[in-house]
Amino acid sequence: MLLILPNLLDNSELSQARALLATAPWADGRIGAGSQAVQAKNNEQLPPACEEARAIGALVLRALDRSPQFLAAALPRKVFPPRINRYGGGTNYYGKHVDGAIRFAEGGLRVRTDISCTVFLSDPDDYDGGELTVYESGSARQIKLPAGHAVLYSASHVHEVTPVTRGARLAAFFWIESMVRDDAQRRLLHEFDMALTSLRETAGESEATVTLVGTYHNLLRMWADA
Structure with missing residues (x-):
């Protein structure tokens, strides 16, 4: 990246x-x-x-x-x-x-x-x-x-x-x-975060965005070494 x-x-x-x-x-x-x-x-x-x-x-x-x-x-x-x-x-x-x-x-x-x-x-x-x-x-x-x-x-x-x-x-x-050693994983997380931020700004909060926020953090939890 x-x-x-x-x-x-x-x-x-x-x-x-x-x-x-x-x-x-x-x-x-x-x-x-x-x-x-x-x-x-x-x-x-x-x-x-x-x-x-x-x-x-x-x-x-x-x-x-x-x-x-x-x-x-x-x-x-x-x-x-x-x-x-x-x-x-x-x-x-x-x-x-x-x-x-x-x-x-x-x-x-x-x-x-x-x-x-x-x-x-x-x-x-x-x-x-x-x-x-x-x-x-x-x-x-x-x-x-x-x-x-x-x-x-x-x-x-x-x-x-x-x-x-x-x-x-x-x-x-x-x-x-x-916290995420792998470059490809960092890139995916960043793209996910940017797309999710844009979605929340245009469509507001919804059940779908709550689920996607959870997915982002679950991926981060899986890959991160804090």
């Missing part, structure tokens, strides 16, 4: 993030990368413990908490603390790779990477190139969204960030461990 979350961050939050990024202490993005990633990765990241990274990460986490679309699609159990990266100049790409299955964060947090998320902090007009390209079922989908928009996609897919040839591409990125 690949899903766009429009306007996850509002204008006020984007302004706060950009003010923090103006004085951010960038470091080599390959620090801490795995053996495959370190060969493909050529970007910069904020040190996770720095004040700017923590503040922007907190903005993103608050935005996720208020997003019904994120909660319905991801069914989150754990969220890895957001990281911040930059592509531009001589550090401008991340070649084809698959995200590691388990990520380790401060305090002993371990997150199974079911879903990857990128939150764009730069507008498309600010840079050339830098498309997030996700390879799925023999096709390639290129994603380059307005600042504040986010994209969710399965962490099991090969993906890359193409070279940035002008300007700088800034984004937050992180992973979600879902």
Whole structure:
């Protein structure tokens, strides 16, 4: 499943993030990368413990908490603390790779990477190139969204960030461990939830919608690991 979350961050939050990024202490993005990633990765990241990274990460986490679309699609159990990266100049790409299955964060947090998320902090007009390209079922989908928009996609897919040839591409990125491990099951539940919500809005509550709500929750109960 690949899903766009429009306007996850509002204008006020984007302004706060950009003010923090103006004085951010960038470091080599390959620090801490795995053996495959370190060969493909050529970007910069904020040190996770720095004040700017923590503040922007907190903005993103608050935005996720208020997003019904994120909660319905991801069914989150754990969220890895957001990281911040930059592509531009001589550090401008991340070649084809698959995200590691388990990520380790401060305090002993371990997150199974079911879903990857990128939150764009730069507008498309600010840079050339830098498309997030996700390879799925023999096709390639290129994603380059307005600042504040986010994209969710399965962490099991090969993906890359193409070279940035002008300007700088800034984004937050992180992973979600879902209560529902299987991507196909999550997709079915999300489609069920969206269709049921639309039905209730147009037809109101009825015996049929009550039954369908029960079916959704019974499927979730069957598949979820809370």
